Amino acid sequence: MTDDLFEPAAFRTALQEWLADNNLTPPPNDDSLDGHQTQHLRVLKALYDADWMRYGWPESAGGLGGPDILRAIVGEEVVGRGLDHPGPYSMLDVLTPTMIDYARPELAAEMVPRLLSGQESWCxxxxxxxxxxxxxxxxxxxxxxxxxxxxxxxxxxxxxxxxxxxxxxxxxxxxxxxxxxxxxxxxxxxxxxxxxxxxxxxxxxxxxxxxxxxxxxxxxxxxxxxxxxxDGWKLAMDLLPYERSTCFWQRIAYLYSRFDALIEEVKRQGQSVDTELGETYLALHTLRCRSRATQHRLGDGQKLGADTSIDKVLLAAAEQKLYDTARDLMPGVIELDDSPWRTEYLYSRAASIYGGTAEVQRNIIARRLLDLGKE
The missing domain is CATH 2.40.110.10 (Butyryl-CoA Dehydrogenase, subunit A, domain 2)
Incomplete structure (x- = not known):
C-alpha cells in the first residue's frame, strides 16, 4: 500500500474493493456463539494475511503504521457488512492498545500479532x-x-x-x-x-x-x-475509554445494519415508515456524530477520559430505542419468535448496564465534566 492510501477515504475505498473481491460472508444458518467465534477468527486471518488488520497499529507490535482511524474504518466495514459480530471483534480495540502501552516491548511484539491475526483470542x-x-x-x-x-x-x-x-x-x-x-x-x-x-x-x-x-x-x-x-488502576483507566471509542464505532455500524433490516421488514409487512423510525434514526445519528468526534480525537493522539461516558450513555439509549421500535413495529416477533430480533432485544436490555451503568456514567458526567459536585 502506498503512503497516499493512509488517507482515510482512499483507504476505505481500497478496503471496500478488496472485500468485494474476497468473499468473507458467514456460513448460513449458524447464529450460535461458537459460529460467531469461528467466523471471527476466519475474518481476522484473512484481513491480517492481506495486511488490512495491521494498519493503524505500530510497527513495533507487528503493525504497518498509519493513523489510528484506519483500524476504525476496518472495523466499521467488517462489522457493518455482517462479516463479523461486534462482540468478539470489539476485544481487539480494547486489549491491543493496553498490551502495546503496558507490556514489555518484547512481549507485545510477540503477542499482539497473534491476536490481530486470529491465532488467539483474549479476554x-x-x-x-x-x-x-x-x-x-x-x-x-x-x-x-x-x-x-x-x-x-x-x-x-x-x-x-x-x-x-x-x-x-x-x-x-x-x-x-x-x-x-x-x-x-x-x-x-x-x-x-x-x-x-x-x-x-x-x-x-x-x-x-x-x-x-x-x-x-x-x-x-x-x-x-x-x-x-x-499500575493496574492506571491501566484500567486507560483501557476503559477504548471500550467507548473504536469499539463503539463498530457497534454503531452493526446497529445501523439492523436499522436497515428493520425498515425492510416494516416495508415487507406493508407498514409505513413512521415517526418512531425517525426517532430511532435520530438517536443513532446523534450517537454516530458523537462517536465520530471521539474517533478523530483518538486519531489526533488525544487521551480519552471521562468525556467518553457521554458516548456510553448515547449508545445505551440508541440501542434500546432501536429494539423497542422493533418490538412495537413487529408485534409478537420479540415475544413469540425464536429469531435474532428476540435475542438482540433481550441483549439490548443490558446496554445501560454493561461497560458501566447509565447511573454511574451520568454521575461521572455530572462530577468530572460539569463540576456539579457529589449532590
Missing part, C-alpha cells in the same frame, strides 16, 4: 462478584513468590473467556495499608495455566457470552506483569 478479567462498578474494591490477590506471582480469586462477566487463550487480569498486590487505587496490579495470564477454571454463564437472551473465571494458586511469571506493581 479482560476486571469485574468480580462484589466489585463491578466499584472496581477499586476488587479482591483477587497476587502474592509474589520468588520470580513468580501466585494468584487466587474470581472474576465474573468475563466476555468470551471460554474461547480465550489469555487474559488481561487485575489483581490486588498491596498490603492492608496501601490505598485501593495503588494496590492494583495487572498481569497477562495464560488461561491454560494449572488452577484456572472457566464457567460460562447462561443469560436471559440464552447465550453464554459471559463467564466466571476462577484462579486457584495460579503461577504467573513476573515478566508477565503489565507495567509495574500498582
Amino acid at each position: 479482560q478479567g476486571f469485574s468480580e462478584p462484589g466489585s463491578g462498578s466499584d472496581l477499586a474494591s476488587l479482591t483477587t490477590r497476587a502474592v509474589q513468590q520468588g520470580d513468580n506471582w501466585v494468584i487466587n480469586g474470581q472474576k465474573v462477566w468475563t466476555s468470551f473467556a471460554q474461547f480465550a487463550t489469555r487474559c488481561i487480569l487485575l489483581t490486588r498486590t498491596g498490603d492492608a495499608n496501601t490505598p485501593n487505587h495503588e494496590a492494583i496490579t495487572a498481569f497477562f495470564v495464560d488461561l491454560d495455566s494449572p488452577g484456572v477454571s472457566v464457567r460460562p454463564l447462561r443469560t436471559m437472551h440464552d447465550v453464554d457470552e459471559f463467564c466466571e473465571v476462577y484462579f486457584d494458586d495460579v503461577v504467573v511469571p513476573t515478566d508477565r506483569m503489565l507495567g509495574k506493581p500498582g
Whole structure:
C-alpha cells in the first residue's frame, strides 16, 4: 500500500474493493456463539494475511503504521457488512492498545500479532462478584513468590473467556495499608495455566457470552506483569475509554445494519415508515456524530477520559430505542419468535448496564465534566 492510501477515504475505498473481491460472508444458518467465534477468527486471518488488520497499529507490535482511524474504518466495514459480530471483534480495540502501552516491548511484539491475526483470542478479567462498578474494591490477590506471582480469586462477566487463550487480569498486590487505587496490579495470564477454571454463564437472551473465571494458586511469571506493581488502576483507566471509542464505532455500524433490516421488514409487512423510525434514526445519528468526534480525537493522539461516558450513555439509549421500535413495529416477533430480533432485544436490555451503568456514567458526567459536585 502506498503512503497516499493512509488517507482515510482512499483507504476505505481500497478496503471496500478488496472485500468485494474476497468473499468473507458467514456460513448460513449458524447464529450460535461458537459460529460467531469461528467466523471471527476466519475474518481476522484473512484481513491480517492481506495486511488490512495491521494498519493503524505500530510497527513495533507487528503493525504497518498509519493513523489510528484506519483500524476504525476496518472495523466499521467488517462489522457493518455482517462479516463479523461486534462482540468478539470489539476485544481487539480494547486489549491491543493496553498490551502495546503496558507490556514489555518484547512481549507485545510477540503477542499482539497473534491476536490481530486470529491465532488467539483474549479476554479482560476486571469485574468480580462484589466489585463491578466499584472496581477499586476488587479482591483477587497476587502474592509474589520468588520470580513468580501466585494468584487466587474470581472474576465474573468475563466476555468470551471460554474461547480465550489469555487474559488481561487485575489483581490486588498491596498490603492492608496501601490505598485501593495503588494496590492494583495487572498481569497477562495464560488461561491454560494449572488452577484456572472457566464457567460460562447462561443469560436471559440464552447465550453464554459471559463467564466466571476462577484462579486457584495460579503461577504467573513476573515478566508477565503489565507495567509495574500498582499500575493496574492506571491501566484500567486507560483501557476503559477504548471500550467507548473504536469499539463503539463498530457497534454503531452493526446497529445501523439492523436499522436497515428493520425498515425492510416494516416495508415487507406493508407498514409505513413512521415517526418512531425517525426517532430511532435520530438517536443513532446523534450517537454516530458523537462517536465520530471521539474517533478523530483518538486519531489526533488525544487521551480519552471521562468525556467518553457521554458516548456510553448515547449508545445505551440508541440501542434500546432501536429494539423497542422493533418490538412495537413487529408485534409478537420479540415475544413469540425464536429469531435474532428476540435475542438482540433481550441483549439490548443490558446496554445501560454493561461497560458501566447509565447511573454511574451520568454521575461521572455530572462530577468530572460539569463540576456539579457529589449532590
